[in-house]
Amino acid sequence: MTSDPNCIFCKIIQGQIPSTRVYEDEKHLAFMDINPLNRGHCLMIPKDHHPTIHDIPDDLLAGLMIAAKKLAGRVVRALGAQGINLIQSNGRAANQIIDHFHLHLVPRWRPDDLPVANWDLKPGAPEEIATAAEAIRQAT
Ligand SMILES: [Zn+2]
Numbered sequence: 831m832t833s834d835p836n837c838i839f840c841k842i843i844q845g846q847i848p849s850t851r852v853y854e855d856e857k858h859l860a861f862m863d864i865n866p867l868n869r870g871h872c873l874m875i876p877k878d879h880h881p882t883i884h885d886i887p888d889d890l891l892a893g894l895m896i897a898a899k900k901l902a903g904r905v906v907r908a909l910g911a912q913g914i915n916l917i918q919s920n921g922r923a924a925n926q927i928i929d930h931f932h933l934h935l936v937p938r939w940r941p942d943d944l945p946v947a948n949w950d951l952k953p954g955a956p957e958e959i960a961t962a963a964e965a966i967r968q969a970t
Pocket of ligand 1: 833841929
C-alpha cells in the first residue's frame with residue numbers, strides 16, 4: 831500500500847483523521863465530504879496514494895469507477911436524488927486541492943443552482959476546435 835505521510839486522505843485511510851465512511855473495500859474508500867456542495871456529497875478514493883489521473887494505475891482506476899458506480903446507485907436510492915454528478919479534478923488549474931486522486935459524487939435535485947456542470951452553451955470557433963483536436967490526436 832503506497833502512502834504519503836503528509837496527505838490528508840492517506841491519514842483518513844489510516845484512521846489518523848476521522849471521517850464518516852460510507853463505502854469500503856480492499857482497494858477503495860468513500861467518505862462524506864466535510865465541505866458538501868449538496869446533501870450526500872461524498873468522495874471515493876483509492877487506498878493507494880496517487881496524486882492525479884496521470885499517476886493512478888489503469889486497473890486501480892477501473893476498479894474505482896466500478897465501486898463509484900455502486901456507490902452512486904446507493905446515494906441516489908438512499909436520498910431520492912434526481913441525478914448525480916461524478917467530478918474528478920487534476921492540478922491546481924482544475925481546482926484540485928488534495929493531491930490524492932479522488933472522485934466527487936454530488937447528488938442533484940432541481941433546482942439546486944449548484945455551479946457544477948452548469949455552464950452556458952456557447953458555440954466555439956470551428957478553427958480553434960479543429961486545431962485543438964489535431965493537437966490531441968497527435969499527442970502520445
Ligand atoms: Zn494520499
